[in-house]
Amino acid sequence: MQKVNRLKPFFENVVFEREDNHMIVNFGPQHPSSHGQLRLILELDGEKVSKATPDIGYLHRGMEKMAENMIYNEFLPTTDRMDYIAASANNYGFALAVETLIGLEVPRRAKVIRMMLLELNRISSHLFWLATHALDVGAMTIFLYAFREREYTLDLIEDYCGARLTHSSVRIGGVPLDLPKGWIEGLNKFINHLPIDIADYEGLLDQNRIWKMRLEDVGVVTPEQAQSWGCSGPMLRGSGIAWDIRKEEPYELYDEVEFDVPVSTTCDSYGRYKLHMEEMRQSVRILKQLIPMYAQTSPEIIAHAPQYISAPKEQIMTQNYSLMQHFVLVTQGMRPPVGEVYVATESPKGELGFYINSQGDPYPYRLKLRTPSFFHTAFLQELLVGEYLADVVAIIGNANIVFGEIDR
């Protein structure tokens, strides 16, 4: 062990001075391309990475611990801070886990609104991914274009729930609000224009020589690796495994809408780029089908379960019993049955799972957040070996990791 003193604090056993040709490079945690607080200790042989050690924990806020000290409704806004690029997807994953725990059926209109938000979040997240990934690789134009379109999705989400980053747009048992006036028209305009924009991005990137040179055959993930390292989402489908939880274990109304699960068999970064583009088109396709479905639903947006869920606002303000119930649920919290659930949803980044162990108390006894980026970051220690130092940034950008959900 290293001799520790104040000038030489002990963080890990890394010998930076070496006798051979290898060099140790400390990448991050404040590197602009590390997509957050990722620290990588890279051992370089010439320009090739011979060993990579990802180091995380710089954004650790102890969400699992916080969850054990919060009632279920209190914890929901905290989930915003996991994958902050697509906050509604986290809210939804948590809400679905609690609904499964208490065995609650959500009204159909709430389901449609939730799906709209989820798909908008997926588009927003993929656009953000494309923008930052392209910027890392050196394509500035795409960054500006993709952020312009992302702004429209954020505007729509803001119109719905009032927030652009930390949405908290889903409640346990439904959604807080119905769609505002004119929202559907705005959505319609946006989804009619987005495929044209996606075609523009592809026009700029698909045959772009630099883009292809930086991405093709870089960061190759074999199907065996993807399975063993617990990859999910585009990282898994980029390796030729057609596994989308929306399709295989449909939640909400995903079994009623038509969409394809794009798969890339090239296993490299370029294949995953094409996959993200195709996924956005599929999201647009889902959104198009949701608009007529919304019109056919009845106006309930929150489940009726007075034991667990507060009544709608109008009812609380007008009816005494609903107000009492609301008071109890806010001050004491709901008490779900004793048992445990593991509920996985397809977030934009992959399989987002919530494991809840409930002992019948208003506080979960144990809540484990299974986040896709955590496992993708763990995979970097194998994925980066043998790649060039310049490609490290491209691979990290391509893996679509978000530190809010890695450190939690």
Place this chain on the structure above:
Amino acid sequence: MMRSYSDKQNVQKKPYYSDRFWVAPQISKEAAKSDAIFASDLAVLKAKFEIKEAYIQKGQLVVYIDPKDNVSVLQTLRDELSYNFLSEHSAIDWLAKSGEFEIFYQLLSTSKRKRLRIKCFIKEKEILKSVTDLYNSANWAEREMYDMFGVIISGHPYMKRLLMPDDWYDHPLRKTYPLHGDEVAQWYEIDKIFGKEYRDIIGPEERDSARVDVNDTYRFAHINHEVPFGAEPSSEKTVTDYQEEGGVFIVKKLKKEDAKIVKERY
């Protein structure tokens, strides 16, 4: 009626009101026989290993095994029963109740479209074998579990704390660990950055980020009773004028007719 047992060491938040006659309902458990795929999987496991309990809850098979079998059970599940993903792996703290950790392995089979949970109990100091040779996704999951609970793992390629600093004291997800950290955590950064001799000068770290002290004029301003940084708090009322009389206008020229309101976004 006996008073219900409550764990004094558990420092997590507890409900302030509980109805002593209220019995929490249970999520129903179905027999493993009710699902054909799970029944055949369980039969394969039962032929080889000691199965303590098995049931289906919310569509997922839960199997309790002996902790010594964990690697071989997962090997069978992966190689023979095609459970190709280890989605999640962690522990639950039951140290107060029985001195044990409950370990769970959440598995997924993409070919069968089934999710299965393998569980086992280990004593606090008992050593659990690593499953990283079978599933690489256990690599960080086990490190996190060691970091958060102090579950000892053998055979891990790089066993080291994952989220907390290496020289952190105690394991934060244990029920005995307070939400805002213990006393050691309070002094951690001061000892590390400045040294122990500075403890008296700097004082302990305030780890409850939500705590607001009205008398603390270093970190907070008491609105309408503002004093210079670090001065004694005062009860005298202060008035804040955003536009001083005769001062410079913040917005110098604003012509309403020139202002443009965007009506359409797209």
